[in-house]
Amino acid sequence: MAEQPxxxxxxxxxxxxxxxxxxxxAALRPKKLSEFVGQRVVRGQLQLVLDAARMRASTPDHVxxxxxxxxxxxxxxxxxxxxxxxxxxLTSGPAIQHAGxxxxxxxxxxxxxxxxxxxxxxxxxxxxxxxxxxxxxxRVDVVVGKGPGATSIPxxxxxxxxxxxxTRSGLLPAPxxxxxxxxxxxxxxxxxxxxxxxxxxxxxxxxxTIxxxxxxxxxxxxxIDARAxxxxxxxxxxxxxxxxxxxxRVVDYAQVHGDGTLTLDAARGAxxxxxxxxxxxxxxxxxxLEAVCRRFAGGPVGLTTLSVTIGEEAExxxxxxxxxxxxxGFLVRTNRGRMATPKAWGHLGLNPPMPDGSLFD
Ligand code: ADP
Numbered sequence: 001m002a003e004q005p006x007x008x009x010x011x012x013x014x015x016x017x018x019x020x021x022x023x024x025x026a027a028l029r030p031k032k033l034s035e036f037v038g039q040r041v042v043r044g045q046l047q048l049v050l051d052a053a054r055m056r057a058s059t060p061d062h063v064x065x066x067x068x069x070x071x072x073x074x075x076x077x078x079x080x081x082x083x084x085x086x087x088x089x090l091t092s093g094p095a096i097q098h099a100g101x102x103x104x105x106x107x108x109x110x111x112x113x114x115x116x117x118x119x120x121x122x123x124x125x126x127x128x129x130x131x132x133x134x135x136x137x138x139r140v141d142v143v144v145g146k147g148p149g150a151t152s153i154p155x156x157x158x159x160x161x162x163x164x165x166x167t168r169s170g171l172l173p174a175p176x177x178x179x180x181x182x183x184x185x186x187x188x189x190x191x192x193x194x195x196x197x198x199x200x201x202x203x204x205x206x207x208x209t210i211x212x213x214x215x216x217x218x219x220x221x222x223x224i225d226a227r228a229x230x231x232x233x234x235x236x237x238x239x240x241x242x243x244x245x246x247x248x249r250v251v252d253y254a255q256v257h258g259d260g261t262l263t264l265d266a267a268r269g270a271x272x273x274x275x276x277x278x279x280x281x282x283x284x285x286x287x288x289l290e291a292v293c294r295r296f297a298g299g300p301v302g303l304t305t306l307s308v309t310i311g312e313e314a315e316x317x318x319x320x321x322x323x324x325x326x327x328x329g330f331l332v333r334t335n336r337g338r339m340a341t342p343k344a345w346g347h348l349g350l351n352p353p354m355p356d357g358s359l360f361d
Contacts, residue, residue, distance in 0.1 A: 021245075028201045028244050029075045031082055036072065037200070037240070038193035042184040046076070049182055050083050059112050060084065061181025062135055062162040064120075066169035068323045070241030071186040073165035077116040080163055086112040093122030102127040103142050103155075106134050111158035120164035121171040128176055135162055135179045167319040188238025188327055195233040197240045198247050199224055202262060205251060228267035235271055235280040237324045242280075249274055279328065279347065284312065288321045289330060289348060292340045297353050300337030 030036045033043055033050075046063070053060035063080065065073040074090075081088035089105065096102050096117075109115060117123070123131065134140050138157040143150050164180065166172060177183070189197070206223035224247075232250060236243035253270035254260050276282055281289075287310040292299050295309055307314040322338070325331040330344040345352045 024248060025241070025244065028204055029078060030200075031079065033079050033083060035200075036075065036079060037196045038189045039072065039184075039186055042076075042186060045182065045184060046080070050080065053084070059159045059161050062164070062179060064169070064172075064177065064180035064183040065163065065165045065186060066183060067167070067186030068188070068239070069167055069320060070239040071188070072240060073186065074116070074118065076184075077114060077163040077165065080161070081114040084112065084114065084161075086114055088114045088116055090116045090118070092118040093120050096127045097124055099124070099126040099130045099143075102130050102134075103140055106130075106140050106157055107142075107155060109157060109160045111160070113158075113160045114163055115160055116163045116165070118165045119167070120176075121166045121168050128173065131162070132175055132179060168315075188324065189240060190238075191230065191234045193233075194236050194238070194240065194243045195226075195229045198229040198232050198236075198243050199226075201244050201247055202229065202251075205247070224262040225264055225267075227264040228262050231264060231267040231271070235276050235278065237280045237282070237285075238327070239324075246271065246274070246276065281325075281330075281347070284310075284316070284321045285325055285330075286348075287312075288317060288325060289340060289344045292331065292338055293345055293348055293350055298345070299339035300334055301339075302337045306338060 033047060036043060049060050049063070060080070065076055067073065077090075078088055087110065089109065091105055096105075102123075105115070130140055134157060138159055140155050140157065141152045142155050143152050145151060162180075169177070169183070169185075202224035228250065232246050233243055236246055250262060250267050250270040251260075253273065254262050254266035257269060258266055277286070288306065291306055291309045292301055295301075296306075303314050303318060307317045310317070322331065322333070325344075326333060328343075329341055330347065332339050332341060340352075342352055
């Protein structure tokens with residue numbers, strides 16, 4: 001009888017879902033600024049900063065990328081490094097717990113390197129102060145030893161560029177914000193832009209070396225029916241990461257339930273199965289709206305109370321769900337808390353409260 005693999009072996013053999021997701025994402029990342037869809041203003045600004053740096057044969061100014069998750073901040077950092085022909089070092093605010101962690105990263109930088117710091121608003125305070133000096137004077141003071149005997153050794157760094165990414169630029173202390181020569185605010189994408197993202201990704205996924213699935217569709221001219229691409233795009237909450245993720249589920253659906261062709265029916269079937277509604281709202285979005293309307297009679301309700309009610313982190317509600325719900329006019333933020341709009345009530349199939357505050361379904 002074949003020997004059963006033990007649990008540990010199985011864990012090593014099977015890559016975890018997050019790893020697969022990251023690998024799939026990496027394969028779909030645009031490599032050049034010209035391949036980066038949408039964000040016309042930011043692309044223009046960045047192109048200028050990079051062209052000027054190239055003309056001066058110097059490193060580009062530090063760049064801060066601000067915006068909700070999945071809009072292309074990491075992708076842009078990688079593009080900056082590729083366009084400048086330099087290396088990219090990746091780290092994140094939560095990974096730098098002490099100034100020493102940052103000192104180790106900084107002292108390993110080469111001239112012209114791009115240092116990408118994701119979630120820079122979560123950097124430890126002591127590291128933040130070290131970063132000020134490094135960004136301004138290309139210098140760090142490394143403290144050796146402890147207590148009264150501690151000495152500080154100044155270390156000169158080669159010129160480099162910090163690309164910071166944040167979902168909450170409001171939380172960045174002003175001295176740190178001021179050290180960036182340029183802040184790019186990424187906006188949610190229009191449906192037509194996301195349609196281009198989906199079509200581009202479908203073409204990449206359809207490459208015969210990666211997948212046999214979409215090859216038949218490729219032979220028909222396009223790897224994805226334009227109506228299917230539009231359907232996915234319109235339900236992706238203005239976010240390329242979500243568009244790519246939904247596309248992969250549509251590919252699965254088309255393979256299992258059809259001949260692999262990415263049709264409108266396959267798109268609708270997959271989106272329904274994964275509970276993405278026609279406005280693109282997902283479970284978290286709907287949980288927020290349901291709580292505000294049903295539990296708090298439309299609000300106002302504070303962020304903390306709302307998050308506890310739906311069992312989510314306040315930061316997730318604030319950075320992932322809210323920006324899109326506010327932009328689409330489902331929710332308003334007032335200084336007394338979050339309030340549902342008539343559009344939110346309508347979306348849930350409910351009537352807004354009567355003037356006396358009573359509810360009827
Ligand atoms: P963020 O760092 O803002 O969370 P990422 O840069 O990781 O977002 O982007 C998430 C995914 O979305 C990536 O796999 C990338 O392929 C895709 N993506 C983001 N922006 C664009 C864009 N403008 N054009 C094409 N694909 C994009």
